[in-house]
Amino acid sequence: MSKVETKKRVKVLNVSDLAVGIGQRISVDGEEIALFKQKDGSVKAIQNSCPHKGGPLSEGIVSGEHVFCPLHDWKINMKDGKVQAPDVGCVKTYEVAIQENFVYIEVPIIE
Template identity: 50%
Template structure:
């Protein structure tokens, strides 16, 4: 079975400040999108698996975001929560073409 991919435009590079999260609607999903200090784009679901904190509002440090509700540390590349806490969030591939930023979603 082949899964087709939909490319959803979410903005331009300048819409995403370095090391800060931004809430973005991509199709039916609400995502937290981050431009890392090395200018890579990362996208994860925008709710902490613990109590549903809005991850786009969390503090970013390196490749992690800290949930603003209870400080859970979540890797924005893998979606994994750092131990001793447990859980994960879905991750989504981001793509930059010129100045445009896209999220790739399975259709």
């Protein structure tokens, strides 16, 4: 029997807990996630581990929709999770919703 992946919406923090361009590390169901508030007020959520050497992306430098890994400067697009050339790889991305000043993310659950 194959497993079906569904998602659940999790309230993680208040939007005011995030500063523009500064990463915030959270943990949801054992997954480390990095949150980033953008200049337009939107929030991006990605896996908090660089695919190269596991660097904590929440501690990286943000430039627009990209974050640079603090260990080896890999550039990762926070919108699609793709590592930018010449490096290769990707990280998980999470859907984000903001309601009544709270940030919610959708995380997978396997049934």
